Amino acid sequence: MNKCIGCFTCMLTCSGVNRQNHSLSKSAIRVKTSGGLQGKFISVVCLACRDERACAEACPSGALEKRPGGGVMLKPEKCIGCRKCESACIVSAVSYDENENKPIICKHCGVCTRFCPHDCLRMEDVTNDL
Amino acid sequence: MIYEGYIKVLYIDMTTGKIKIENRKDLCEYLGGVGVATKLLEETIRPDLDPLDENQPIVFAIGAASSIFPVITKTVAMFRSPLTGELGESYAGGRMALTMFLAGYDAMVIQGKAKKPSYLAITRNNVGFKDARAFWGMSSDEVGRVIRDREPGGGKRSIIRIGPAGENMVHYASVCVDTYRHFGRLGLGAVFGSKNLKAISIVGDRNLPIKNFKEYFKVYQDIYKKVTDTEIMAKYHDAGTPINIEPLNAAGGLPTKNLKQNVFEHGDKISGETFANQNLVRKMACTGCPVGCIHIGQFRREFDKGHEYEAVSVGYDYELIFALGSFLGIKTSDEVLQLIEPVEHLGMDAMSTGVVLGWATEAFAKKLITEEQTLVPLSFGNTANYIKAIEYIAAKKNEFYTALSEGVEKASDIYGGKDFAMAFSKNEMAGYHTGYGMILGSTVGARHSHLCNGGYSVDQSMKEFNKEKLVDAIFAEEKERCMLNSLVICLFARKVYDRTTILAALNSIGNNLTDEDLTAIGERIYKAKLRIKKALGYDQMSVRLPKRLFETPSYNGQLNEDTAYELIAMYNQKIEEFMAK
Structure with missing residues (x-):
């Protein structure tokens, strides 16, 4: 992430591809500065927890299913919009879509890595943990 | 407004604290950006009143495809310039365009004057008029920090603000956008100050579904690929704009020591390569x-005895290194950064500040002014005294520094030394002594900026000097840039955004313009600008060029004064015919 220039292309393309929306607020990855623009850029994105997934554990309606290799998949029809997953994620990687009343869950589709102009983001091969 | 057949204008009255929204269908023929801003300026400007009168407007505008395609990142500001008295037009990047777009406004018109120092907090569903009394006197850096703590929306927010120079209405005070970008030229900061307006915070977070995702994303990917594959990526990201210091110096086009020289003997000490090797700590976009052309450099400063040090980071670019480097005979990259820092924090245009100080240094040496006036002896290369002089300008310390705060034209009106007061129509020169293209382009350019028409670039590419061809090239480029700036595409990407690409982008979001439409839009905007200039009393034929331009050889060799005036007359003829059409 040292090479990150804060162009937000990852966020704009994530919102665009996954949500068909121009808004930055719909992105599953968030790039932000730690301490204003003079601070470093950091990315907040699903870490693809393996074995134990706090967000799924917190979900009362079984809307978050374990994704092979790490992370979860959202079953929107089962989601009741309680926002418990949001607070359960201690790295703050779950944000909330106020218009849809559903959490924004990273699918690990990799579109952000394809549109990172300075190779700060990349996909990695992982083994199936399930 | 994207997907809507109108331009959404937010009118803000600082006097009454009231706002008004207008959805203007009629403005669509100006496309957006500088087109819409020019029209709104024409409607609201007061030629009968002083530029710093509270009834003068500030207009901001973004374009029809702002932020949703790569490198369409800028916002345009228009106003009556306190520096030149005529058309004020300035551009800034940062996050402002995105936040205006996602707050839901294409343009903003700010009029009136707050009773007490204030700042505006703009969101998609509110405009807050807020107390800024305790912010008055703060540096642009400091006020950014406190507003960041007070206002919500981090990450989707833009904070634009002035420093003490803007409050004191220095005629070339700047407005800082998101710490590292600026509305630098022509004194927008002073217009903010005249309205008791310290800052504007804008949060953009609206929900905006994409209409035709497939078509849009296809074009987006094409443009993204084009941008990241071209040489602009390497050129502007690697060492950045300062990479031009070395070749311009080698070719004799780098204005040095108030343009007494066209080559700087210490050029290698302040080259892009040197900055990259010794000072560069970060790049941003x-x-x-x-692309990410923003370059941040660092120097170490002892701020107290007992080994008390701090690391100071400041943004640097080509024009700053010229104005606060070669033009003042500054010999190291560290010292250039030391001069940029106060200019930045006090909130002034770096180019005007450097050029004004260059004139003052020479006037001091020629004894047109004395140390009683300058308070410190000024000499080329004396960084410590220049830092003091910069502070004195921002504070309008005495009568002399008050004159300096009104620009080099005003100062030389009072103290003499017109022949080496390096301005074009009252706007201090940019860092290119390249030839007739630069002189003509800056003089006839609507806002007297080297970027109005890129004359300095014509100088560097034209193989054989030809008067008609030069006039034609500058006229064509001025109109084309009116069109490009109506989209407010960053000019670094002007080669990526050819006409075909622009039309593909606009068509993919349902804006079905044609090539002919783009030409007509460019011409319509240029005509409106020329109308405003006329209303403000501008007369091209009464322009004075400093003799120094013709004494010091340029990139293209020795220049002739008569030829320069002849070119201006030829251009004047051309726009008279254009306006009569």
Whole structure:
């Protein structure tokens, strides 16, 4: 992430591809500065927890299913919009879509890595943990 | 407004604290950006009143495809310039365009004057008029920090603000956008000050579904690929704009020591390569730009005895290194950064500040002014005294520094030394002594900027000097840039955004313009600008050129004064015919 220039292309393309929306607020990855623009850029994105997934554990309606290799998949029809997953994620990687009343869950589709102009983001091969 | 057949204008009255929204269908024929801003300026400007009168407007505008395609990142500001008295037009990047877009406004018109120092907090569903009394006197850096703590929306927010120079209405005070970008030229900061307006915070977070995703994303990917594959990525990201110091110096086009020289003997000490090797600590981008041309350099400063040190970071670019480097005979990259820092924090245009100080240094040496006036002896290369002089300008310390705060034209009116007061129509020169293209382009350019028409670039590419061809090239480029700036594309990407690409982008979001439409839009905007200039009393034929331009050889050799005036007359003829059409 040292090479990150804060162009937000990852966020704009994530919102665009996954949500068909121009808004930055719909992105599953968030790039932000730690301490204003003079601070470093950091990315907040699903870490693809393996074995134990706090967000799924917190979900009362079984809307978050374990994704092979790490992370979860959202079953929107089962989601009741309680926002418990949001607070359960201690790295703050779950944000909330106020218009849809559903959490924004990273699918690990990799579109952000394809549109990172300075190779700060990349996909990695992982083994199936399930 | 994207997907809507109108331009959404937010009118803000600082006097009454009231706002008004207008959805203007009629403005669509100006496309957006500088087109819409020019029209709104024409409607609201007061030629009968002083530029710093509270009834003068400030207009901001973004374009029809702002932020949703790569490198369409800029916002345009228009106003009556306190420096030149005529058309004020300035551009800034940062996050402002994205936040205006996602707050839901294409343009903003700010009029009136707050009773007490204030700042505006703009969101998609509110405009807050807020107390800024305790912020008055703060540096642009400090006020950014406190507003960041007070206002919500981090990450989707832009904070634009002035420093003490803007409050004191220095005629070339700047407005800082998101710490590292600026509305630098022509004194927008002073117009903010005249309205008791310290800052504006804008949060953009609206929900905006994409209409035709497939078509849009296809074009987006094409443009993204084009941008990241071209040489602009390497050129502007690697060492950045300062990479031009070395070749311009080698070719004799780098204005040095108030243009007494066209080559700087210490040029290698302040080259892009030197900055990259010794000072560069970080690179950044405006929102939506994969290039990332913003370069941050660092120097170490002892701020107290007992080994008390701090690391100071400041943004640097070509024009700053010219104005606060070669033009003042500054010999090291560290010292250039030391001069940029106060200019930045006090909130002034770096180019005007450097050029004004260059004139003052020479006037001091020629004894047109004395130390009683300058308070410290000024000499080329004396960084410590220049830092003091910069502070004195911002504070309008005495009568002399008050004159300096009104620009080099005003100062030389009072103290003499017109022949080496390096301005074009009252706007201090940019860092290119390249030839007739630069002189003509800056003089006839609507806002007297080297970027109005890129004359300095014509100088560097034209193989054989030809008067007609030069006039034609500058006229064509001025109109084309009116069109490009109506989209407010960063000019670094002007080669990526050819006409075909622009039309593909606009068509993919349902804006079905044609090539002919783009030409007509450019011409319509240029005509409106020329009308405003006329209303403000501008007369091209009464322009004075400083003799120094013709004494010091340029990139293209020795220049002739008569030829320069002849070119201006030829251009004047051309625009008279254009306006009569």
